[in-house]
Amino acid sequence: DAKTTQPNSMESNEEEPVHLPCNHSTISGTDYIHWYRQLPSQGPEYVIHGLTSNVNNRMASLAIAEDRKSSTLILHRATLRDAAVYYCIQNRDDKIIFGKGTRLHILP
Amino acid sequence: NAGVMQNPRHLVRRRGQEARLRCSPMKGHSHVYWYRQLPEEGLKFMVYLQKENIIDESGMPKERFSAEFPKEGPSILRIQQVVRGDSAAYFCASSPEGFGEQFFGPGTRLTVL
Numbered sequence: 001d002a003k004t005t006q007p008n009s010m011e012s013n014e015e016e017p018v019h020l021p022c023n024h025s026t027i028s029g030t031d032y033i034h035w036y037r038q039l040p041s042q043g044p045e046y047v048i049h050g051l052t053s054n055v056n057n058r059m060a061s062l063a064i065a066e067d068r069k070s071s072t073l074i075l076h077r078a079t080l081r082d083a084a085v086y087y088c089i090q091n092r093d094d095k096i097i098f099g100k101g102t103r104l105h106i107l108p
Numbered sequence: 109n110a111g112v113m114q115n116p117r118h119l120v121r122r123r124g125q126e127a128r129l130r131c132s133p134m135k136g137h138s139h140v141y142w143y144r145q146l147p148e149e150g151l152k153f154m155v156y157l158q159k160e161n162i163i164d165e166s167g168m169p170k171e172r173f174s175a176e177f178p179k180e181g182p183s184i185l186r187i188q189q190v191v192r193g194d195s196a197a198y199f200c201a202s203s204p205e206g207f208g209e210q211f212f213g214p215g216t217r218l219t220v221l
Contacts, residue, residue, distance in 0.1 A: 043112075043199045043212030044151065087150070095164060096141070096210060098150040 003027075004088045009103040012078050020073040020102055022088030027068050031092045035062065035073050037084040038101070044087065047073065080106050110134070112202050112213035120219045121190045129185040129216045133202030140183045141201045141210060142175055151199060156206075157183060163206070190220045 005023040012018040024033065035047040048055055048062045050071070055062040061074040075082055087101040113132040121127050133140050138159050143151040156164040157177035168175065172190075177183040187194055197217050201210040 038151075043201075043215050045212065046209045049209070085150075093207065095153050095156060095166075096143075096151075097153060098143075100150050 003090045003097070004099055006086075006088050006099065006102045008100065009105065011105045011107060013107050014080060015077055018075040018078045018082070018104065020075075020086050020088075020104065021070065022072070023070045024088070024090040025069045027090050028092070031090045033062065033064060033068075033071050034089040034091065034096070035060070036087045036089065036096075036098075037082075038087070039081075039084045044098075047086070078104075078106050080108060082106055112200055112211050114198075114200050114213035114216050116216060117214060118217050118219070120221060122221050123191055124189050127187040127190050127194070127218055127220075129187075129198050129200075129218070131183040131185070131200030131202075131213060133183070133200075134204075134211055137202035137204050137211070139203045139206050140177050141203075142183075142185050143199045143201065145197045145199065145215075147196070154185075158206075187218075190218075192220045194218060195220045 003026050032049050032051050034049040036044040037047050038044045048057055048060050050062045050064055063072045083106045085101040085103050087098050089096055115130050140157045142154040145151045153167040155168050155175045160179050172188045174186045197215045199212050199215045201212045203210045
């Protein structure tokens with residue numbers, strides 16, 4: 001079973017920042033936090049991952065709490081193309097266990 | 109560099125027939141994963157393979173399902189004697205090593221009549 005907890009859905013206005021929360025209270029020292037997203041009728045797409053420090057890439061930023069029991073995916077300026085289901089995953093090996101994710105709606 | 113390719117994209121089978129789903133990983137990737145997504149649900153891990161080896165098949169149903177990744181050619185997910193409950197989207201992913209980012213294909217949507 002998935003070890004993370006995410007809100008079922010969120011809404012955001014276009015061109016505004018979006019903060020997607022994730023709780024992973026059972027995380028251990030060797031578990032990474034991965035984020036994937038799935039656009040409608042497509043396969044999942046890697047977004048970002050991290051272990052302890054905050055991470056930035058061209059798609060998003062990942063803010064990890066100091067105790068690592070939660071994290072936040074930040075989309076700095078949401079567009080309509082960011083409407084998708086976002087999955088937060090806690091794992092330490094090759095297997096990705098997907099939860100139900102957060103369905104992000106972007107309002108024009 | 110082409111992405112992960114899956115074919116067919118859509119497959120229709122009648123109950124009792126066999127379904128063969130193919131996955132060509134990205135160039136240079138020797139690790140392949142298969143996932144199943146039922147309508148309105150998240151993805152479920154099925155199996156993890158390296159060339160000629162099954163590494164983890166803990167998500168595979170015990171009967172009718174099998175997977176292979178031969179030395180040459182694509183990975184194949186085979187479903188024998190399909191039933192309506194097998195109707196789902198099947199996604200393949202590949203990675204260059206056994207951890208880290210996985211690259212997903214567009215999926216095969218199987219419909220069992």
